[in-house]
Amino acid sequence: xxxxxxRQTKLTILLSLNAAAILIAGVLIAGAxxxxxGMDFKVVGERSDDVSETIETPELIxxxxxxxxxxxxxxxxxxxxxxTVNGVDSTxxxxxxxWGEEGITMYETADFDICVGGDLSDLGEMYWQTSNPDVISxxxxxxxxxxxxxxxxxxxxxxxxxxxxxITAGTYDGTRRDSIVVTVVESPKLRWEYEVLSLVNQxxxxxxxxxxxxxxxxxxxxxxxxxELVANxxxxxxxxxxxxxxxxxxxxxxxxxxxENLVVGSSAVSPETTVAAWMNSEAHRANILNPNFTKxxxxxxxxxxxxxxxxxxxxxxxx
Numbered sequence: 001x002x003x004x005x006x007r008q009t010k011l012t013i014l015l016s017l018n019a020a021a022i023l024i025a026g027v028l029i030a031g032a033x034x035x036x037x038g039m040d041f042k043v044v045g046e047r048s049d050d051v052s053e054t055i056e057t058p059e060l061i062x063x064x065x066x067x068x069x070x071x072x073x074x075x076x077x078x079x080x081x082x083x084t085v086n087g088v089d090s091t092x093x094x095x096x097x098x099w100g101e102e103g104i105t106m107y108e109t110a111d112f113d114i115c116v117g118g119d120l121s122d123l124g125e126m127y128w129q130t131s132n133p134d135v136i137s138x139x140x141x142x143x144x145x146x147x148x149x150x151x152x153x154x155x156x157x158x159x160x161x162x163x164x165x166x167i168t169a170g171t172y173d174g175t176r177r178d179s180i181v182v183t184v185v186e187s188p189k190l191r192w193e194y195e196v197l198s199l200v201n202q203x204x205x206x207x208x209x210x211x212x213x214x215x216x217x218x219x220x221x222x223x224x225x226x227x228e229l230v231a232n233x234x235x236x237x238x239x240x241x242x243x244x245x246x247x248x249x250x251x252x253x254x255x256x257x258x259x260e261n262l263v264v265g266s267s268a269v270s271p272e273t274t275v276a277a278w279m280n281s282e283a284h285r286a287n288i289l290n291p292n293f294t295k296x297x298x299x300x301x302x303x304x305x306x307x308x309x310x311x312x313x314x315x316x317x318x319x
Contacts, residue, residue, distance in 0.1 A: 048127045049138040051158055055266065063283040064235040064243055065259035065290070065316070093117035098169055098178035107187040108159055109269040109302060109310050113143045114167060114182065115154035125172050128155050132165035135184050146267060156266070159184055160304060193298040195271035196314070200288050200296060203279060207289050215295030218258075218315040221247035225313040226299030229264055230306045247297075249319055259287040259316035264308035274312050287316055294318045 091100025098116040106112060116123070130136045140156040143149035149156075155169075162184055170177030194214070201211040215222075225246050228238055235243040249256035261284045268274045278284035287293070299313040 049129050050127075050155075051138045051140045053140070055140050055142050055144065055156060063259065063261050063278075063281070063287050065257070065287055091117065093120055096176055096178075098176055099180045101180070103181035103183065105183045105185060106157075106159075107270070108162060108184055108304065109187050110157050110159045110266070111187075111270040111273075113147070113149040113154040113156050114139075114180075115143075115149065116169065116178075120153060120176075123153065123171050123176065126169055127172065129168040130157075130165050131168070132163060134161045135163040135165040136160065136167070136182060144266065147269075147273060157182075162186055187300075187302055189300055189302075192271050193300050196275060196298045196300075196312075197296050199271055199275040200314075203275070203288055209289060209291055210294070212294060212296040212316075215297035215315065215317055217295065217319060218247035218297040218317050222297035222299035222313050222315040223301075224299070225260065225262070225315065226301040226311045229262060229308070229311040229313070230301070230303065233262070233264055233308065235260060235262070247315060247317065249317070256319050257290075257292050257317070259290060259293065259314075261287050261312075261314040261316075263312045264310060266310075268310050268312050278314075287314070290316065292318055 093100045093116070098120065100117050104114070106114075128139045130138065136157045137160045138158045140158065141151075142156065143151045143154035144156050145151070157167075164181060164183045166179050167182050168177070168179045197212065197214060204211055225237075225243065231238040237243060237245065243260045244258050247258070249258060261278050263274055263277055267277055275288075278288060293316040295317045297315040297317075299311075299315070301311040302309060303311075
């Protein structure tokens with residue numbers, strides 16, 4: 001048997017707040033004036049809300065299944081492309097600014113990194129600020145490269161709640177500075193769970209397999225397992241029992257098979273990134289492409305106050 005999930009190094013959040021100052025005609029003016037606009041000046045110092053801890057790419061652990069089905073050579077050769085989402089569109093950016101739009105909306109999972117306008121590059125070192133730390137409290141020093149983002153133009157936001165904040169960013173040489181309103185909304189739990197089923201079925205059809213149907217029998221078990229990952233990120237449940245006790249088969253014989261995939265953390269921020277992570281792991285892909293399974297139940301649980309924040313489970317079965 002093998003086990004499944006994403007292991008994420010615990011991040012210690014340290015906000016580094018540096019003094020901000022602007023020198024105009026030899027007079028030191030408080031950095032807050034910078035936000036008022038309507039003045040022509042050059043930034044010589046600025047506060048940074050970057051979270052000092054760098055991000056490490058989570059590692060996959062194995063998937064769990066009580067089926068002995070193995071991958072075909074074609075299945076083993078399957079490779080998914082890196083899922084890329086652009087935090088802003090490619091609208092031309094005005095001279096001296098960083099964004100071509102005034103606002104963007106994202107889910108509480110931080111389902112994409114916030115990037116400056118798509119036509120900008122080689123900006124050099126930048127500062128990033130947030131006006132409402134109850135919504136976005138800062139930014140990690142690097143972008144999530146494993147999701148297709150570049151640290152040159154993107155930042156991974158530390159989302160702390162639902163609401164609206166204004167992100168202000170600029171280059172230290174003063175050539176570009178801009179603000180954009182970011183609205184953080186609750187993730188659509190039920191819709192996302194069914195989207196995972198749809199994405200899994202796309203992979204199965206691509207590999208010549210029958211589609212799975214929604215597994216009502218183990219739906220409650222999938223929800224429970226996603227929540228249990230807060231206490232114990234493992235195929236062993238918090239009470240010490242095995243994962244497959246969450247949804248018992250009618251009887252334990254060769255006729256019935258079950259499997260479980262798990263994933264948590266910053267790379268599982270949407271249905272697309274979650275399924276892509278599983279498909280890029282041979283053991284998890286084996287469950288998704290197992291011809292013996294006919295049902296799939298999906299559990300999703302988000303809690304900003306937990307270590308991993310985002311928790312996903314897949315419960316496969318043929319009953």
